[in-house]
Amino acid sequence: MATLALERQQAAAAASASRSATGADQARDVFVTLTVGGQLCGIPVLVVRDVLGPQMITRIPLAPREVAGSLNLRGRIVTAIDLRTRLGLERADPRRAMSVVVEHQGELYSLLVDQVGEVLHLEPATREDNPPTLDATWRVLSKGVFRLSGQLVVELDVAAVLAI
Amino acid sequence: MDDLLAEFLTETAESLAELDTALIRLERQPEDGSTLSQIFRLVHTIKGTCGFLGLTRLEQVAHAAENVLGRFRDRSLAPTPAAITAVLAAIDRIKLILAGLEATESEPAGDDTALIADLAAVMEGRCPAATESPEVAAAVGPVGEAPPAPAEPVLAAAAERAEQGEPVVAEGPQPSEAAASAEIAPVAESSVAAQTIRVSVEVLEHLMTLVSELVLARNQLLQLVRTQENSPFAVPLQRLSHITSDLQEGVMKTRMQPIGNAWNKLPRLVRDLARETGKKIELVMLGADTELDRQVLEFIKDPLTHMVRNSADHGLEKPEERRASGKPETGRITLNAYHEGGHIIIEVSDDGRGLNTRRIAEKAVALGLASEAEIAQASEQAIQQFVFRPGFSTAAQVTAVSGRGVGMDVVKTNIEKIGGTIDLRSRQGQGTTITIKIPLTLAIVSALIVEAAGERFAIPQISVVELVRAGGGSETRIERIDRTPVLRLRDRLLPLVRLSTLLHLDSGRENLDSEAFVVVARVGARSFGLIVDRVFDTEEIVVKPVAPILREITLFSGNTILGDGSVIMILDPNGIARAVGVAASTGGESAAVAEVSADGGDGSGKTTLLLFRAGGTEPKAVPLGLVARLEEIERGRIERAGDRALVQYRGQLMPLVPLSGSLDGDGGARCPVLVFSDRGRSVGLAVDEILDVVEDRLDVQLVSDRPGVIGSAVIAGRATEVIDTAYWLRRAFDDWFRYAVATEADRRARLLVVDDSAFFRQMLAPVLAAAGYEVSTVETAEAALRLRDQGRMFDAVISDIEMPGLDGFAFARAVRSDPAWADLPLIALTGRVSEADIARGRDAGFTDYIVKFDRDALVAGIAQALAARRVVEAH
Secondary structure, three states, rough: OOOHHHHHEEEEEEHHHHHHOOOOHHOOOOOEEEEEOOEEEEEEEHHHEEOOOOOOOOOOOOOOEEOOOOOOEEOOEEEEEEHHHOOOOOOOOOOOOOOEEEEEEEEEEEEEEEEEEEEEOHHHHHHHHHOOOOHHHHHHHHHEEEEOOEEEEEOEEEEEEEOO | OOOHHHHHHHHHHHHHHHHHHHHHHHOOOOOHHHHHHHHHHHHHHHHHHHHHHOOHHHHHHHHHHHHHHHHHHHHOOOHHHHHHHHHHHHHHHHHHHHHHHHHHHHOOOOOOOHHHHHHHHHHOOOOOOOOOOOOHHHHHHHHHOOOHHHHHEEEEEEEHHHHHHOOOOOOOOOOOHHHHHHHHHOOOOOOOOOOEEOHHHHHHHHHHHHHHHHHHHHHHHHHHHHHOOOOOHHHHHHHHHHHHHHHHHHHHHHHHEEEEHHHOOOHHHHHHHHHHHOEEEEEEOOOOEEEEEEEOOOHHHHHHHHHHHHHHHHHOOOHHHHHHHHOOOOEEEEEEEEEEOOOEEEEEEEEEOOOOHHHHHHHHHHOOOOHHHHHHHHHHHHHHHHHHHOOOOOOOOOOOOOOOOHHHHHHHHHHHHHHOOOEEEEOOOOOOEEEEEEEOOEEEEEEEEEEEOOEEEEEHHHHHEEEEEOOOOOOOOEEEOEEEEEEEEEOEEEEEEHHHHHHHOOOOOOOOOOOOOEEEEOOOEEEEEEEEEEEEEEEEEEEEOOOOHHOOOOOEEEEEOOOOOOOEEEOOOHHHHHHOOOOOOOOOOOOOOOOOOOOOOOOOOOEEEEEEOOOOOOOOOEEEEHHEEEEEEEEHHHHHEEEEEEEEEOEEEEEEEOOOOOOOOOOOOEEEEEEEEOEEEEEEEEOOOEEEEEEEOOOOOEEEEOOOOEEEEEEEEEEEEEEEEHHHHHHHOOOOOOOOOOHHHHOOEEEEOOOOHHHHHHHHHHHHHOOOOEEEEEEEEHHHHHHHHHHOOOOEEEEEEOOOOOHHHHHHHHHHOOOOOOOOOEEEEEEEOHHHHHHHHHHHOOOOOEEEOHHHHHHHHHHHHHHHHHHHHOO
């Protein structure tokens, strides 16, 4: 179900993107938004492969704290990363968290988050560098922030998130 | 590259490989008509195609070779070794030219006139001038490597290009060949060859992956259907399941190749080696059509070549030597391959001189891999295992062929990497056999599913030796030695590790008496047991590599999806062995104690031991030689003074130390006591029950760090704690100190203990040995000096002061006056520690002065002295 919703949203975003000048440029500015620890974040849609509801996660002994375990996604083994732990927050309950599945260097990773939001097109003009007051852990994992009416959207650096 | 050219390169490379083997076969059986025809046909085809493609250099060389072969065929020329060598040289030249052709797409410039002249000479029955042209050596590097090397890049690169270009090429009769075949009598093999299709490796890999996924999905469906009764899906699913299995088998077969493919270069290699070394070698290959996965084949090609080289170079003797030992002049190297339960077994054996165990032992000691004492205790088989260590080569010279000392450990690592095992057996004078066992395929592995702490894991079946049920109602029990679980399996102590503990999944509740399963695993020559909660069955699983983030966890070798869809980790037995500390050790036996008596020579190695019980039901042991008397003392006679127990014994007050902690024992009226006496003093150790006196080897296998216990050994078939008498005796007189352990650097340091008291020698020696030192003892200072004069060397000397004959001070002065031992740390052990005594000791030459029975101070003192000496030596 969540997959269909994403696809519809992606289609919608792509459709609206194609209405503007260059489709390829626009896709770069489209983000899947998610909430973790009360903060709204965005991941480029180009690296997102799936959005999942709560999953059966097998824990991996001796793995780093941030690794919640592994799960079976249509026959592929996906490593689940607890984004809350990664950001220095308290652990989520892996069985209830939503996840955003990203692909990085040929491997699939499932990022456990509190909530998954909409797919949004964020204007590059509204992008700013990390504010100096940003928490150290966040700063490492954030590429910048977008100003969205009344909210800040943190753009997550997927490569940095996965550099555990 | 031109498709035609790529095609030509691939095909010609295959033909050349065939030619190598065929020519050597011909040399051995000159009358073999079919081989001759095959060879002629191959060369003729090459010549024809070269001409067709305008490759003049190749054409000329091939033509020259073909002339010689034509004479063979007409029987106007005999295939002598010299003639065969010349033809082989031509083949090599062709390979060289092909390599250049493949790199630059045109024939490299070069001069073949010498070679062609040789071939012409051979054809006319004359002797060839030179058999190897400098061009070959210069172009390709070390002489021994030249022949096989050019063919490889051609084959590999051509295959690559074939993949990128046209993946599937049908092979039909060639125009040039059609003309040629009219001349030659048809050979039986050609009809078989025409039924093949060349397919790119990538396509097959992809097929394999798809089939694996299909197998997993099929497993999941089967699982679901099993839970439902009378499901309409059951029957069609059954059919689907059968078809999937067949499909899996079929696809796996496409990747299967006969092992002969890895062997095809070996006859040529052996022939060249034989000529180089001047030996007569026969290579026998059995089971060449045994099939295995292509990936695995690639892995073992190099190791096999290496082992054959070793046999030819080091294993087999020269003909004269063989004749002298009554062996046939021709040495034989045998390769034998066969299937056994999901694996392929490959044996490489030779009937040569076998491994020189003594040389290996010497080298091991020289490299610091084992102490002399350990070597003395180790079996021949165990010593032979040293050849698998890095940097190990006992070859007196490093030849171009082998002996660089980088071989067998790399072979072992490579084979273990793919989940295989390697084993070595050798008899001096008779030969060596190396046995390799590898899984038939890497993609799908047979694994045992186990459970620990509620999670399931897979263990590759190849490492599992047996399953043992322990605890609960079964006879086998997990015995505890000092909180370390240990299993006694047919008279060997098997170190155990709990899987849940290893993975930090422990809940802390360890109930040893409840039922547990022990998976006995074997890694190389080491065995260990893995305690798990449950054992499920064996399943065929598809191995998937772990994500890069998890690569560092050495306990896992991959993960997989089970039939029910759950993801489980696959354990790596090598990683577990390392974590348990099993893999690192050499022979498993600890340092022995060498007792050097005045007559020299040690006994049979067996000690008389007294077995008793003291607290609990496990037996404990102490060398009987230390015990003066066994007494039974009425509990009523035991008196107390402060918090000490005493008893009046033979006119003296003897302190009584309860070994079990309390003097109540079993509650009987009489208390068994082990009495230790030394120079007028007696101490009694009270125990619960005296069990037995046995004679057995005192082989402390698991060293304890608990005070009062040296370690555990298998005595009279049971895991038994060996008591540290020094500790208990001190309790009668002193307070308890912490036990200082010698540092790594001091291990295997040789100590000499000089003391006239047999009791003291017997007590101190095992304590120091368990600390990792190599201990020798003598009774008198004179005996010690005699050792020095014989040239014996030690790292430190520990001496008593009060001895008959030469006392400690005189001994120290004697030691310091002679250069041999002048710099050694000399430690005095004595009951007298007044300031004056210490000063006197220092004057005499002692480095340190330690009170007797202060074992911890002694061990620390030794460590300090040795460390100080190393610092001095470093400058």
